[in-house]
Amino acid sequence: MSLLSAEKLTKTYRSGDIEVPALKGVDFSIEAAAFVAFVGPSGSGKSTLLNLIGCLDHPTSGTLKVLDTDIATLDRRAAARFRGEHIGFVFQDFNLIPVLTVFENVEYPLRMVQLWPAAKRRAQVLRLLDAVGMADQAHKRPDQISGGQKQRVAVARALVSDPKLVLADEPTANLDSETAHRVLELMKKMRDEFRTTFVFSTHDARIMGEAEVIFTLEDGRLLQGENHA
Amino acid sequence: MLDVIGIASRNLLRYGRRTLLTLLLIVIGMVAVLLFIAVSGSFKSMMVGQITDSVLGHVQVHRKGYVASIDSLPLNLNMRPNMLAKIESELDSNTAIAAWSPRIKFGGMFSNFAETTSIRINGIDPAREATTVPLLSGRLQEGDKNAALVERGQIVIPLLLARGMKSQLGDTVVVVATNKDGSVNGKTFVVRGILESISGPGGRDGYIHIEDAREILRMTEDQVSEIVVRLKDFSQLNRVGGQLKAAVEGLTNKEGKPMLEVHDWTQLSPFANIAKMIDLMTLFIKIVLVSIVLVAVMNVMIMAVYERIREIGTIAAIGTPPSRILGLFLAEGLMLGIAGTLAGIVLSLAGIYGINVWQPTFDFGMQKGLVMAPTIAAGDVLTIAALVIVVAIIASLQPAWKASRMDPITALRHV
Numbered sequence: 243m244s245l246l247s248a249e250k251l252t253k254t255y256r257s258g259d260i261e262v263p264a265l266k267g268v269d270f271s272i273e274a275a276a277f278v279a280f281v282g283p284s285g286s287g288k289s290t291l292l293n294l295i296g297c298l299d300h301p302t303s304g305t306l307k308v309l310d311t312d313i314a315t316l317d318r319r320a321a322a323r324f325r326g327e328h329i330g331f332v333f334q335d336f337n338l339i340p341v342l343t344v345f346e347n348v349e350y351p352l353r354m355v356q357l358w359p360a361a362k363r364r365a366q367v368l369r370l371l372d373a374v375g376m377a378d379q380a381h382k383r384p385d386q387i388s389g390g391q392k393q394r395v396a397v398a399r400a401l402v403s404d405p406k407l408v409l410a411d412e413p414t415a416n417l418d419s420e421t422a423h424r425v426l427e428l429m430k431k432m433r434d435e436f437r438t439t440f441v442f443s444t445h446d447a448r449i450m451g452e453a454e455v456i457f458t459l460e461d462g463r464l465l466q467g468e469n470h471a
Numbered sequence: 472m473l474d475v476i477g478i479a480s481r482n483l484l485r486y487g488r489r490t491l492l493t494l495l496l497i498v499i500g501m502v503a504v505l506l507f508i509a510v511s512g513s514f515k516s517m518m519v520g521q522i523t524d525s526v527l528g529h530v531q532v533h534r535k536g537y538v539a540s541i542d543s544l545p546l547n548l549n550m551r552p553n554m555l556a557k558i559e560s561e562l563d564s565n566t567a568i569a570a571w572s573p574r575i576k577f578g579g580m581f582s583n584f585a586e587t588t589s590i591r592i593n594g595i596d597p598a599r600e601a602t603t604v605p606l607l608s609g610r611l612q613e614g615d616k617n618a619a620l621v622e623r624g625q626i627v628i629p630l631l632l633a634r635g636m637k638s639q640l641g642d643t644v645v646v647v648a649t650n651k652d653g654s655v656n657g658k659t660f661v662v663r664g665i666l667e668s669i670s671g672p673g674g675r676d677g678y679i680h681i682e683d684a685r686e687i688l689r690m691t692e693d694q695v696s697e698i699v700v701r702l703k704d705f706s707q708l709n710r711v712g713g714q715l716k717a718a719v720e721g722l723t724n725k726e727g728k729p730m731l732e733v734h735d736w737t738q739l740s741p742f743a744n745i746a747k748m749i750d751l752m753t754l755f756i757k758i759v760l761v762s763i764v765l766v767a768v769m770n771v772m773i774m775a776v777y778e779r780i781r782e783i784g785t786i787a788a789i790g791t792p793p794s795r796i797l798g799l800f801l802a803e804g805l806m807l808g809i810a811g812t813l814a815g816i817v818l819s820l821a822g823i824y825g826i827n828v829w830q831p832t833f834d835f836g837m838q839k840g841l842v843m844a845p846t847i848a849a850g851d852v853l854t855i856a857a858l859v860i861v862v863a864i865i866a867s868l869q870p871a872w873k874a875s876r877m878d879p880i881t882a883l884r885h886v
Contacts, residue, residue, distance in 0.1 A: 298788060298879050319792060326790020333883070337785040341481040353474050355790040399789070 244271035245406060245439050246295060251304035253290050264290040266462040267304065272441065272455070274406070277433055279442045279453035286459040288443035289411060295441060296329055296409045297321040309406055326355040330400030330438070332410035336392040338384040338399075345371065345380040348398045356403050370398040373435065374428055390421030394428060401432055410442045414449060426452045475795065479802035482775065489771060494811045496767040497859060500760040501815025502822060504855055507756050509823045509845035511749045517841070518742055521669055525606035526676075527736045528572070528699035530712050532558055532719055535732050537696065538739070544578045544591065546651035549694040554722070554730055558698060561718045567711040569703040572596060572603035573695035575684040579648035581628070581677070583636050590632060591676045592646065594684020597621055603701045607666075607678075613640050614664025620678060625663035627678040633665045640665065646679070650688040658687050669838055708735055760855070761862050764811070768804050768866035775803065776870040783874050784882025797875035804867025808860040815859070816852060823847060 253265040265287045272278050280288045293299040294306055297313050298321070306313050309328055316324055325331075330351075338347045349367045352358040358366070371377040374394040379387055387395070393413060400408045410429070414422035426449060433440050442449055450456055458465045483490045523529055537548040550558070555573070562571045575594035580587050597619040600607060608616050612630060621627055626646065628638060638644060640662055647657035660679060668675045685693075702711050716733040724730050737743035776783070787796060823845050832840045 293880050296788065322787065322790050322792050324790075325788065326792075329790075331785075331788050333785065335781075337781065337883075339782060339785070341485050342478070350786070351789050354478070354786070354795055355792075 245274045245276070245309060246270075246272040246441070247305075247307050249305045251291075251294065251306050252302045253287075253294060253299070254302045263462055265294075265301075268459075268462075268464045270457055270464060272439060274439055275433060275437045277430060277440050277452070277454040278457065279444055279449050279455070280457045280459055281443075281445055281450055282459035283445060285461075287462045288445075288459055291459065292409050292411050292441070292443045295407075296331065297325050326351065326403070328406050330403070330405040330408040332393070332396050332400050332408060332413045334412040334415045336384070336389070336396045336416075338392055338395060340384055342383070343380065344376055344382050344384070344387065344395050347384065347395055348402050351399060351403045366402060367398075370402050371395075373401075373432065374398045388421075389417055390425060393417060393421075393425045397425070397428060397432060401436060401438060404436065405438060407439045407441065410440065412444055412446070413442060414444070414446050419448065422446070422448055472798075475798045475802050476806065479799055479806055482779075482799075483803055483806060486775075489774070490807070493767045493771045493807060494814065497764055497807070497811025497863075498815045498818060500763040501812060501855065501859060502819045504756050504760045505815065505819035505847060505852065506822050506845070508753055508851050508855070509819070509847040510826070510843060511753060512847065512851070513843070513845045514835075515746050515749050517844075518835070519736070519746060521606060522740050522742055523604075523705070523736050525604050525610055525669065527739050528603050529702045529705060529708055530700040530715060530733060530735050531739060532698040532700065532715075532731055532733050533696070535729055538732060538734055544576050544696070546577060546688065546696075549575070549651075549696050550698070550731070552693050555693065555695060555698075557722050558719060558731065561715070562698070562700065565711070565715065565718075567703055567707060567714070568700055570599065570602035570701045572599035572699045573681065574600075574697050574699060575681055575688065575690075575694070576676075576696040577648050577684065577688060579646050579687070581632065581636065582645045582647065583638055583642065584645070586636055588632065588636060590628070590646065592648070592684065593676050593678050594681040595620070595678055596681050600678075600699075603699050610667040610669065611664045612667045621663055621680050623680045623683055624660060625680070626660035627664040627666050628662060629666050629675045629677060630668050631675060632677070633662075638662050638665075646677075646687060648687050650690075652689075654689060656687050656689055658683060667838075757855070757858070761858065764808070764859050764862045765866045768807055768863045769870065771807070772800060772804055772867045772870035776800065776874045779874075780877065780882045780885040783877050784879045784885065787877060787879040788883060793875040796877075797871045800871030800874050801864060801867050804863045804871070805860065807867075808863025811863070812856045812859045816856060819847075819852075 248268050248270050251265055251268040252263065255262045255264055268291065280291055282288055294301055294313065295308060297308065297316055300314055311324065339350065342350065345367055348370055349363055352363045352366060368377060371380055374397055376391060376394050376398065379391060384392055414425060417425060429440055430452065432438060442453065444450065534548045534550045534554065537545065540548070562568055573596060577592055579590055579592055581590040600620060608620050614627070626644065642662045643659055644662060645657050645659050647655060649655050700715070702708060712733065712735045719731050719733050720729045722730050783796060826843060826845050831843045833843060835841055
């Protein structure tokens with residue numbers, strides 16, 4: 243059974259009387275524990291698609307099911323709850339909270355979203371920090387660590403609540419080649435260790451090379467799906 | 472909740488200087504209000520206490536129409552014995568009344584055998600007067616404060632008159648008055664005390680024994696001009712005054728018209744208007760405080776939301792419920808309010824203590840060298856503290872609501 247499936251998925255933005263179609267009838271399905279990249283030039287609809295998969299937006303028409311849930315049926319609160327329970331996010335700019343330490347940033351989803359008890363939280367955060375190799379930096383603040391380290395922390399934060407799916411929007415765009423490679427290796431390792439599905443939007447050739455499945459988007463349409471696995 | 476407060480406090484410390492400036496505004500406002508309440512409230516209480524406890528009492532009963540022409544001290548509007556009997560019965564049966572005292576008031580001439588001047592005289596029952604206006608003897612600048620205010624044949628005169636007439640303790644003086652029938656009579660008195668003058672009606676009156684007053688005025692029956700009433704609990708003035716008014720003003724003459732009238736001190740003393748002004752100024756300064764807190768907190772919270780739009784988008788994207796985002800920002804406003812309130816209270820209490828140690832003096836009307844001794848009730852402090860905290864939360868509400876309703880996609884794109 244697929245983890246994600248889309249049928250005739252469309253998304254149209256309106257600005258006054260002008261309609262801008264971002265996705266034009268997209269069909270795809272993604273299996274559990276896959277390492278998937280959506281690629282394409284700027285404006286092709288990658289970010290729109292990731293926003294829809296991440297329950298941050300609603301489709302204009304068509305169906306998008308994430309973990310058997312039709313995301314069009316989720317209201318604002320239900321969508322937030324669904325994201326908190328099932329989806330992790332990795333952002334291009336890391337988006338760590340500057341006033342919190344590395345430990346607290348990773349802890350945040352458990353503390354403020356899942357409301358885990360402190361002892362259980364601590365064990366889980368340390369496990370994830372250890373897994374991404376940041377346990378010794380736990381007390382530092384984001385402005386005291388490098389870009390690659392920040393993205394490692396972001397990956398740990400995305401995985402800390404054991405989500406089924408991690409969405410990463412251009413996760414290596416702000417990293418140098420070597421750091422980007424290490425972050426991708428880390429993500430693959432995490433996928434293997436936690437059986438989490440990773441979905442990227444990117445036009446970074448390095449990610450394309452690492453992805454097992456590549457969907458190419460152009461002008462809001464899915465051109466092809468390649469399986470590199 | 473503790474997690475929310477913990478993160479909110481970190482966010483406040485993120486912009487330390489801005490938070491400090493906002494706190495400073497709140498603290499300045501708090502200190503200004505609490506010091507004003509303490510100083511003006513103490514001044515008001517002192518003056519009201521002096522007026523009610525040494526001259527007017529809390530409530531007064533007169534014959535209908537007497538107060539309207541009180542400046543001429545009309546003897547034909549004295550209360551007759553049948554009225555007094557009814558009033559006595561009402562006053563004695565009211566358990567909220569601590570004491571009452573009858574007075575005969577009249578205008579007369581005061582002579583030291585060399586010079587003559589006018590004087591307003593109160594004929595009093597010294598024992599009753601002492602329980603009804605207990606601070607009266609405390610105003611004696613010369614004479615024994617512990618003895619009865621006057622015995623028969625004695626007179627207590629106001630300081631200004633004593634100075635003007637060069638009268639001293641033990642001097643023999645004459646008081647001459649015209650009774651309601653027009654006959655003039657006089658009586659000699661020994662000056663037993665000299666009374667400090669105070670502002671307001673009755674503040675410059677002389678006092679003699681009530682039987683001497685009856686003798687001068689050649690009264691053939693026990694008439695009185697006014698009855699001064701002291702309540703057990705001054706804070707119950709409106710309630711007990713109302714009860715008394717209803718009971719006493721219900722006594723009617725043969726034509727069915729009220730024979731008597733009841734006034735509380737606020738209707739008899741011009742200082743009541745000053746007290747109202749003080750209350751109005753206190754209200755005004757509270758409004759200023761509310762405005763300061765509202766604007767300061769709202770400004771800092773609007774800035775906080777604007778500067779953290781991407782962060783709000785991030786926490787919303789990773790599943791933080793809108794209600795918790797709202798809580799995060801409300802907690803920041805709450806903590807600003809609490810921190811400002813605590814600092815404000817500490818500084819205000821220190822200021823009040825400092826003034827009490829310093830003991831500055833001031834003049835008010837006839838009274839010189841009044842010592843400023845501000846005090847503040849715990850209720851006032853708690854009320855102002857609650858006001859500041861509630862206003863801080865209200866000021867945070869709009870920015871917090873905006874943050875909680877923010878679209879994560881738009882917020883994440885914010886540069």
